[in-house]
Amino acid sequence: MKLSRFTRVLALFVMVALGVFMASGCVPAATTEDGAATASAAGGGISMIIMLVLMIGVFYFLMIRPENKRKKQAQQMRDNLAVGDTVTTIGGIMGKVVNVRENAIVIETSDDRVRLQLMKWAVSSVGKQTEEPKE
Secondary structure (H helix, E strand, C coil): CCCCHHHHHHHHHHHHHHHHHHHCCCCCCEECCCCCEECCHHHHHHHHHHHHHHHHHHHHHHHHHHHHHHHHHHHHHHHCCCCCCEEEECCCCEEEEEEECCCEEEEECCCCCCEEEEEHHHEEEECCCCCCCCC
């Protein structure tokens, strides 16, 4: 399930607002017939712990896990670079890989055989780019 950036930010905002609401004590206390407040230690504490665990779980599944997955895919793509691949760098330079080293690659950017040495982390995509990337 792919969520948009807006949805993830909205979920984070809701979680933070809920946490602030719970921590500030805005939950009304139970009162007796004469108006005195009674403490429900067991019920209030458990519900707060459950809410905190749920907030952490939602935060993990909406924010942390998808980001780690994208990082892993990008690292795998960079590790699998081979001579002859067409790459696009994070700066928008397109070229064909002519040499692969441990942490760097050499690309040829034009028919004039202009060569650039780049670090592997600077590669954003592999393959021909037919249109501008969408964000």
